[in-house]
Amino acid sequence: MKKFLVFIQKEFYHIVRDTWTMIILLVLPILMTLLFGFGISTEIKNAKFAVYDPSHDLATQKIIDKIKTSDYFTLETYIDDPADIETIFQEGKIALVIVFSEQFYENMLHTGDAQILLIADGTDPNTASTLTSYASRLVASYQQDQMGATGMPPYQIHTEVKLLYNPTLKGSYNTVPGVMGMILMLICAMMTSVSIAREKELGSMEVILVSPMPPLLIILSKVIPYFAISIVNFTTVLLLSVYALEIPIVGSLFLLYGLALLFIFVSLALGLLISSLVDKQIVALLISVMGLLLPTVLLSGLMFPIENMPLLLQGIAQIVPAKWFIVAVKNVMIKGLGITSIMKELVVLGAMAVVLITLSLKKFKIRLD
Amino acid sequence: MKVIETDKLTKKFGSFTAVDSISMEVEKGEIFGFLGANGAGKTTAMRMLCGLSTPTSGKGTVAGFDINKNPEDIKKNIGYMSQKFALYEDLKVWENLRLFGGIYGVPQKEIEPRIDKLLTTLGFMDEKNTMVKALPLGWKQKLSFSASIFHEPKIVFLDEPTGGVDPATRRQFWELIYDASDRGITVFVTTHYMDEAEYCDRVSIMVDGKIEALDSPKNLKSTFNVESMDEVFFQLARGAKNE
Known part of the structure; x- marks a missing residue:
């Protein structure tokens, strides 16, 4: 020993x-x-986004507010012409563009055909998928708020499993x-x-x-x-x-x-x-x-x-x-x-x-x- | 009294016979030189004697224990020093000695006094706390030899202990070997230096795995009718195949 x-x-x-x-x-x-x-870190903070919003109504405004007040995103600019979307990506200042369909609020209430298109730069797939998943989560949470307030028919809410145990997305x-x-x-x-x-x-x-x-x-x-x-x-x-x-x-x-x-x-x-x-x-x-x-x-x-x-x-x-x-x-x-x-x-x-x-x-x- | 006896000891690696049926006897306290060119089978033979390698065939006893049956008992009774490794460079002189004393089972209480006694004898007390890497090569080798006989083994095996050392230091080293031999420790040494062969009581010369000659340097020289061990070695090694 x-x-x-x-x-x-x-x-x-x-x-x-x-x-x-x-x-x-x-x-x-x-x-x-x-x-x-x-x-x-794969974590994202204050990613800049732009908005193309032909509707300019109550719903789109609320969704934009929700996204821009979150820690993950900062609103950089509004786009007036869809043709600018590509230019703005090429300049490299923007990580995500949110496009609303026309008459968004109306459609959300009546036809159920309110659409949001999330566009991200696919050359960095990891970041892109993280960004779009964050953004869609924020949209989903808006929908959830609405559901409680107006008693509208339930929406399909998409949540990723990963977020379940990592609420702060660290x-x-x-x-x-x-x-x-x-x-x-x-x-x-x-x-x-x-x-x-x-x-x-x-x-x-x-x-x-x-x-x-x-x-x-x-x-x-x-x-x-x-x-x-x-x-x-x-x-x-x-x-x-x-x-x-x-x-x-x-x-x-x-x-x-x-x-x-x-x-x-x-x-x-x-x-x-x-x-x-x-x-x-x-x-x-x-x-x-x-x-x-x-x-x-x-x-x-x-x-x-x-x-x-x-x-x-x-x-x-x-x-x-x-x-x-x-x-x-x-x-x-x-x-x-x-x-x-x-x-x-x-x-x-x-x-x-x-x-x-x-x-x-x-x-x-x-x-x- | 015989401390090493082998009878037709053989080691084969596949079809290659590294050690070919060697038989020899070494007396207690003897300085036995084990010579041979590179590849002649010295290291393999020595490993079998140390219990590191099992013979393919043949018998042998070292320090009274059977090579085949009790290699672990052999290990307790021998010391070993290789040219390649002297001492741990990043340990102090006394730490090295304590380590080797420890693994060879010198009682804890005896280790400290023995270290002091040894270093005093060597005139090396001042360097007790020196890191080994700061010492000159000659000193490292003297210390390494002292470490290998620190536990007072019956036999010490030295594998080319003086490689790369100048002749003056080699001479000093051999004085340590004589001291050990005088104390009754059998010294089994391999070397390349033929002047060192002259210092041995008896030498064996291995060629191609076989022991071709075994006698005192004096008798060998007269048998071969030459002036030096160098010439004896040259005559024998000339016929070797495994150079």
């Missing part, structure tokens, strides 16, 4: 005495959380679980695999393997420091989300930590597996980045919705551990759901952990044959 502790301590010395390692382990997660939380609700996955993958898998590969490269692994220290303890002592640091990092990200990004933790904190532990085991096992396959730090680093970090960023649903990917990529996304972790974190942390809602994710991650740990322990060369 004593020799085990001495060995873990040595690993901590390696970490603490290397400035870059310290920066990656402690500063990077904070930066990433803040950057993704504040900076890289982009960071979406990114924080993804950032957690990224950070844990970075620290557990990448740092562990690099640190073990370094021992192989230095030749110290050989010297340690000649010692009476059991190989299992050697692995454990390499892994435990990164395990401890990743728990610290997970806590940091949680604190940042609650206090800096103002995302409340709705669900059980206990369950959230359980989930993080499971994901950490998967990541550590991946790191071990990589380090058992390679002998050079640079190779370990490349495999971790290309094989683990990139899929975590691109295929886990953090950046792009998985449903919109080509089938092949959708298939690959299923084996990205972060994908399952992110879904489960969203369910627990943001939607506040209980353990029953994430059974599938827990089972998948659990199976991944078991398979990967078994595989990496088998692969770890006890003897250097």
Whole structure:
């Protein structure tokens, strides 16, 4: 036991005495959380819009008021001629144009044929779809107001599922679980695999393997420091989300930590597996980045919705551990759901952990044959 | 007393025979030189003796334990130093020694006094708190050797311990080896330097996985009727296939 502790301590010395390692382990997660939380955001504020309103009646005025008083939109100008719509987009000042049909109020009351056309710049599809969905939501909410006031027949109201749990439309609700996955993958898998590969490269692994220290303890002592640091990092990200990004933790904190532990085991096992396959730090680093970090960023649903990917990529996304972790974190942390809602994710991650740990322990060369 | 005995020890990788039926005996306290060109099979043979690699066939005992059956017991009784790795550069001198003392099972209470005693003997007490990376190579290697025998093993295996070191430092290094041998530690050393071969009590020369010669440097020179170990080595290695 004593020799085990001495060995873990040595690993901590390696970490603490290397400035870059310290920066990656402690500063990077904070930066990433803040950057993704504040900076890289799909959230839209004060987007400029223009209006073409041939009706100029009570209803159109109310709808315009509703949209322009929301946080998301600012009224830039009225257009008098529909031919100007294209010019105004080309100038690039306007993100959205709202076009009302003629005799809007009349039609709304009598024929039910009141139409609104939302035009957005499709060259940036993400922004365009966000803008149109915000605007149609505002229109829908106007309709709802009217329904209550005049007792008109009910309208079909379109609401997106995403908004259900994110009433303020904050982009960071979406990114924080993804950032957690990224950070844990970075620290557990990448740092562990690099640190073990370094021992192989230095030749110290050989010297340690000649010692009476059991190989299992050697692995454990390499892994435990990164395990401890990743728990610290997970806590940091949680604190940042609650206090800096103002995302409340709705669900059980206990369950959230359980989930993080499971994901950490998967990541550590991946790191071990990589380090058992390679002998050079640079190779370990490349495999971790290309094989683990990139899929975590691109295929886990953090950046792009998985449903919109080509089938092949959708298939690959299923084996990205972060994908399952992110879904489960969203369910627990943001939607506040209980353990029953994430059974599938827990089972998948659990199976991944078991398979990967078994595989990496088998692969770890006890003897250097 | 024999501390290393092997009988037709063989290691094959696929169809390639790296170590071909080697048999030898090493006495307690002996300095045994294990020579051979690159690729002759020295490292593979040494790994089998250290319990790092299982023989394909043949038998052997190291420190009284069977290579095939009790490699873990062998590990407790040997020290190992490789040319590639000296000590952890980002640990202090005493931290390195404590680490190796620790993993080889030196009792906690004894580690501190032993470190102080060792550093005093080496005249190195002032550098106790120095990071290893700040030390010159020669010192690193002396310390590395001291770390490998810190737990007073029965045998220490040195894999080209003096690579890249100047002759004066090499000479000092060999004084440490003699001290260890005087204390009864058997030294099993591979080297490229033929002047070092002369310092050994006995040497074996491996060619293509086989031990082609095994005797004291003096006897080898008279057998081959040459002036230096260099020439002995050259005559034997000339016929090698696996250069």
